[in-house]
Each structure stands twice: as structure tokens, then as C-alpha cells.
Amino acid sequence: MIRILVTNDDGHFSSGIHALATALRDVGEVVIVAPQTEASAVGHALTLRRPLRVERISEDVFAVDGTPTDCVNIAIDQILTHKPDIIVSGINKGFNIGDDVTYSGTVAGALEGALLGFPAIAVSQQFTRDTFDFTAAAAFAAQMTAAVLASPLPPRSFLNINVPGGAIQGVKITVQARRNHITKVAQRLDPRQRPYFWIEEASDEWDFVENSDHNAVKNGFISVTPLQPDLTDHAILERVSALVSK
Amino acid sequence: MIRILVTNDDGHFSSGIHALATALRDVGEVVIVAPQTEASAVGHALTLRRPLRVERISEDVFAVDGTPTDCVNIAIDQILTHKPDIIVSGINKGFNIGDDVTYSGTVAGALEGALLGFPAIAVSQQFTRDTFDFTAAAAFAAQMTAAVLASPLPPRSFLNINVPGGAIQGVKITVQARRNHITKVAQRLDPRQRPYFWIEEASDEWDFVENSDHNAVKNGFISVTPLQPDLTDHAILERVSALVSK
Numbered sequence: 001m002i003r004i005l006v007t008n009d010d011g012h013f014s015s016g017i018h019a020l021a022t023a024l025r026d027v028g029e030v031v032i033v034a035p036q037t038e039a040s041a042v043g044h045a046l047t048l049r050r051p052l053r054v055e056r057i058s059e060d061v062f063a064v065d066g067t068p069t070d071c072v073n074i075a076i077d078q079i080l081t082h083k084p085d086i087i088v089s090g091i092n093k094g095f096n097i098g099d100d101v102t103y104s105g106t107v108a109g110a111l112e113g114a115l116l117g118f119p120a121i122a123v124s125q126q127f128t129r130d131t132f133d134f135t136a137a138a139a140f141a142a143q144m145t146a147a148v149l150a151s152p153l154p155p156r157s158f159l160n161i162n163v164p165g166g167a168i169q170g171v172k173i174t175v176q177a178r179r180n181h182i183t184k185v186a187q188r189l190d191p192r193q194r195p196y197f198w199i200e201e202a203s204d205e206w207d208f209v210e211n212s213d214h215n216a217v218k219n220g221f222i223s224v225t226p227l228q229p230d231l232t233d234h235a236i237l238e239r240v241s242a243l244v245s246k
Numbered sequence: 247m248i249r250i251l252v253t254n255d256d257g258h259f260s261s262g263i264h265a266l267a268t269a270l271r272d273v274g275e276v277v278i279v280a281p282q283t284e285a286s287a288v289g290h291a292l293t294l295r296r297p298l299r300v301e302r303i304s305e306d307v308f309a310v311d312g313t314p315t316d317c318v319n320i321a322i323d324q325i326l327t328h329k330p331d332i333i334v335s336g337i338n339k340g341f342n343i344g345d346d347v348t349y350s351g352t353v354a355g356a357l358e359g360a361l362l363g364f365p366a367i368a369v370s371q372q373f374t375r376d377t378f379d380f381t382a383a384a385a386f387a388a389q390m391t392a393a394v395l396a397s398p399l400p401p402r403s404f405l406n407i408n409v410p411g412g413a414i415q416g417v418k419i420t421v422q423a424r425r426n427h428i429t430k431v432a433q434r435l436d437p438r439q440r441p442y443f444w445i446e447e448a449s450d451e452w453d454f455v456e457n458s459d460h461n462a463v464k465n466g467f468i469s470v471t472p473l474q475p476d477l478t479d480h481a482i483l484e485r486v487s488a489l490v491s492k
Contacts, residue, residue: 043289043315044348051434051442069289069349074443077431099361099475102290103315115345115427147489156424157479159486173487175478178402181361185323188297196297197320226486228479229345232421233403233472240405240472241419243393 002028005084009105016091019134033075068109087113090123098177120158137163169220177212248274251330255351262337265380279321314355333359336369344423366404383409415466423458
């Protein structure tokens with residue numbers, strides 16, 4: 001019996017997580033443990049300053065008043081009766097590509113799974129103002145879940161999948177793109193004329209990299225990026241050594 | 247005139263950030279923009295669902311009701327009169343080593359600086375139940391700030407500095423350690439006999455790596471790890487390619 005833990009950052013009620021769970025039930029037994037409210041862009045946050053509550057929404061759906069990282073920990077240590085064989089996070093409403101993977105709650109759910117020693121996959125789909133059609137993303141997520149279970153990745157490696165809207169041109173194995181970030185912050189005045197600030201959408205200037213996740217989805221391909229948790233810049237260790245000994 | 251933006255995740259009132267700012271005033275002009283309340287383990291979170299408020303605490307200290315990542319963006323786009331030459335985040339009360347860098351708000355402040363194109367440094371010090379003595383960490387942070395300004399690192403690379411308590415044995419250039427995570431979640435009952443859950447301290451089983459940050463601080467050395475934002479597992483791109491084409 002294959003056991004699959006499903007989480008996300010859009011919340012347990014999201015149509016994306018239920019489309020994912022439905023497709024994954026062809027692969028194994030699914031339990032959803034997901035945030036009670038939307039937790040987008042929460043990064044790899046862990047709630048340490050307050051306790052967490054768990055609500056059982058239905059037979060196999062649990063809501064946690066915390067982050068995706070909290071959900072994975074509580075699921076494994078307190079909710080699930082058996083350890084999961086794999087953790088799948090998504091389907092997020094909106095891409096998680098390029099540097100944005102470092103902000104993503106969806107990716108953080110899979111990262112936490114990988115750090116805890118489980119195979120893990122994050123799945124995101126292009127944002128649309130219309131109703132989301134998760135058919136392609138859910139089917140591909142189920143296919144990759146079965147593939148990873150059959151041929152496990154090295155420990156601590158996990159997959160970040162992004163699926164474009166419209167006709168799918170194929171699948172590309174990709175690297176994380178670089179975006180030239182220029183986040184804008186807008187000032188507004190409240191009814192009492194006191195300022196408040198909104199973080200606006202970052203601008204979209206991407207470095208061109210042939211095999212990047214951004215380039216894949218831009219051209220209609222599903223992007224599959226293998227990720228891992230080591231941020232060390234191994235290439236500059238000697239250079240930094242020179243800096244210190246000066 | 248060197249301009250330095252200082253942030254942290256312990257909050258603008260933390261003795262760690264003021265020790266850092268004091269030492270950095272020998273290098274340049276310092277402005278502090280930091281969270282209003284403690285924001286530890288928030289990861290690289292960005293506040294997108296609500297607006298943010300900024301409070302001017304004193305001439306060169308501003309508090310933001312958000313995360314370190316929010317602070318860096320608001321500082322650069324709305325508070326500072328000139329772009330900073332470098333962003334320094336800390337001094338955190340407690341190490342940010344190994345995989346924990348992915349949860350750290352302190353590291354996220356520096357990461358955000360690097361993504362926005364600025365030189366950046368994160369500084370953390372060993373936790374103690376006694377009063378913190380930031381003398382060594384603050385002096386070393388100022389030294390490295392001057393060194394990075396004199397010999398800039400490649401774009402998007404930044405430094406993660408961890409300083410042990412007690413006598414300092416020297417400085418090691420390190421890589422991010424691996425910890426075998428077993429997060430524990432404890433259940434308690436509230437006065438109305440309903441369960442709630444605390445995420446406990448993760449256990450401390452580290453893989454031994456000679457040149458790791460964990461090994462350095464354990465032996466009394468200051469650890470300097472160069473970090474960068476690309477999580478791609480470049481080593482397994484071909485293996486994942488085989489997985490998809492099966």
C-alpha cells in the first residue's frame with residue numbers, strides 16, 4: 001500500500017489540492033494535511049512562537065492553522081497512522097519558478113519533506129483569472145509520483161514541477177531561472193491620512209537561460225526542476241578564503 | 247560615503263542588531279529597518295495579503311510590521327534616501343547553520359538583498375541563556391563588511407557568518423552542514439481539554455563533514471559560508487531526464 005501525504009499553501013479548500021488528491025488516488029492512499037487559510041509566499045516558515053491547532057475536515061482531510069512546513073511536521077508526527085511514502089505539495093495557483101522558489105510555500109512543503117528524509121514533489125500551475133483546469137497538471141503529478149516511487153531520487157533531492165496553461169508542448173528537465181528583481185513597494189494613505197505600504201508584483205526581467213524553468217513554461221512545456229537544500233556557493237569558497245585572510 | 251542597511255529577524259529592539267549597527271558605524275552610515283516584533287524561522291516570507299506599516303523609532307531606526315524580507319524591500323523602495331552599498335542582517339541570537347539556513351529570517355534578509363543585486367551578509371551568534379556578548383561577532387561582521395565592499399563577491403552570492411560563544415579559535419570558510427531532521431511535535435490539552443500542538447526543537451544529529459559550518463562552530467571557530475539562491479540539483483539533471491522519458 002502506497003501512502004501519500006498531500007499539502008499545499010493555498011489552503012485545504014483549494015480546488016488545486018483536491019484535483020491533485022483525486023489524481024494521486026490512482027497511485028496510493030491519500031491524506032491531505034494543509035493550511036486552514038492561504039499561506040502563499042510564506043517561504044520555509046516554521047511556527048515556533050505559538051501552538052498550532054488541527055481540525056479534521058473530513059475522513060482524510062485535515063486543516064492546520066499554520067504554514068505548509070508546519071503541516072508536514074504535524075502530519076508525520078501526529079496525524080498519519082503510518083509514515084508516508086512520498087509528500088506531494090500543490091497544485092499551486094501560479095508558477096513557482098526561478099528565484100521565486102525561495103519564497104514559495106508550495107516548494108517549502110516539498111523541501112520540508114526532503115529534509116525529513118521523504119521523497120517529495122512540488123506542483124504549480126500557471127495563474128489565470130479564469131477557472132483553473134488542473135487536468136494536465138494533476139495527471140502529470142500522478143505520473144511523476146509513480147516514477148519517483150519506482151526509481152527514487154538521491155536523499156534530499158526533490159522535484160519542482162510547473163505546468164503552463166493551454167496546449168502542452170512536452171516536458172523539459174530544467175534549472176532554476178534567474179530573475180532580475182526589482183520589487184516595488186507602493187505607499188497609500190488610509191482614511192485617517194496615515195501611510196501604509198503594499199508590496200507589489202515584482203517586475204519580470206528574466207536572464208535568458210536555454211534550459212531554465214522560465215524558458216520551458218514560456219514555450220508551453222511542463223518544467224521539471226530537481227532541487228536540493230544546499231545553498232552553499234561551492235564555486236567561491238577559495239575566493240572567500242582570500243577575503244578573510246587579507 | 248558607504249551606506250549600510252541593517253536588518254534582522256529578532257526585531258528592531260534586539261541588543262544584537264544594535265551591537266551590529268554600532269560596529270558598522272566605523273565602516274559607514276547605518277540605517278536600521280527591522281521587524282516590529284520577533285520574526286524568527288519565518289524563512290524567506292514576503293507579506294502579500296495585507297499592507298505593511300512603518301514606524302520611525304528614532305533618527306536612523308525604522309520598524310516594519312512584517313518579515314526581514316519585507317523590511318529590505320520597504321527600506322530600499324520607500325525609506326532610504328540612497329541605495330545601500332551593502333545589507334547586513336543580524337546579529338541573530340542563535341546559530342543559523344546547516345539546513346536551518348532555509349528557515350532563517352536572518353539569512354532571508356541577506357538573501358533578499360542578494361536577489362535585489364546588493365552585497366549582503368547574515369550574522370548569527372551561538373544561543374546562550376545568559377546575557378549575550380556580541381563583541382566578537384560585531385567586530386568580525388564589521389571586518390567582513392569592509393572586506394566585501396573592497397573585494398565584491400559575484401552577483402547573487404552572499405555570506406552567512408556564525409560566531410560561537412567563548413574563546414574564538416580562528417575563522418573557517420565552510421559549507422552548509424546536513425542535519426538528519428527529526429522534528430518532534432508535542433500534543434497538549436488546553437483548559438477545555440481540546441488538543442493543541444507545539445513544534446519542538448529538532449534533534450541534533452549532524453552528518454560529519456570536515457569543512458561544514460556545524461563542525462567549525464562546534465570547535466570554536468567562526469564559520470563563514472558563501473551562499474547563493476540557486477537550489478537546482480545540477481548533479482541529477484540526467485537522472486531526472488531518464489525518469490520522465492520512461
